[in-house]
Amino acid sequence: MVDRLQNKAFFVRVVDATHPTKGRFIFIDTPGFDNPTVSDKVIMVQVSDWLRTVRRLGVKLAAILCLHRITDTRYARPAGG
Numbered sequence: 387m388v389d390r391l392q393n394k395a396f397f398v399r400v401v402d403a404t405h406p407t408k409g410r411f412i413f414i415d416t417p418g419f420d421n422p423t424v425s426d427k428v429i430m431v432q433v434s435d436w437l438r439t440v441r442r443l444g445v446k447l448a449a450i451l452c453l454h455r456i457t458d459t460r461y462a463r464p465a466g467g
Contacts, residue, residue, distance in 0.1 A: 398414060398415070398416055398432070398433070398436050399414070399415040399416075400412060400413070400414055400415075401413040401414075401415065412445070414436075416429070416432075416433050416436075417429050417432075418454070
């Protein structure tokens with residue numbers, strides 16, 4: 387199943403993990419926003435497309451975690467920018 391979730395045409399990387407008592411987890415690594423080579427809009431469209439594809443495959447989303455380096459500026463630009 388994880389192989390079907392990989393997007394070879396873009397930056398989505400999928401890692402499948404199993405917790406001994408909590409069950410299966412699928413971690414998704416996507417490009418970050420403020421990427422100097424790809425616009426935020428392109429990244430958001432690609433992530434949205436990936437999520438639609440996953441839903442069609444019957445994968446149920448339980449949570450979304452957005453992580454960033456602690457040293458990053460919290461808000462690099464004004465909202466809506």
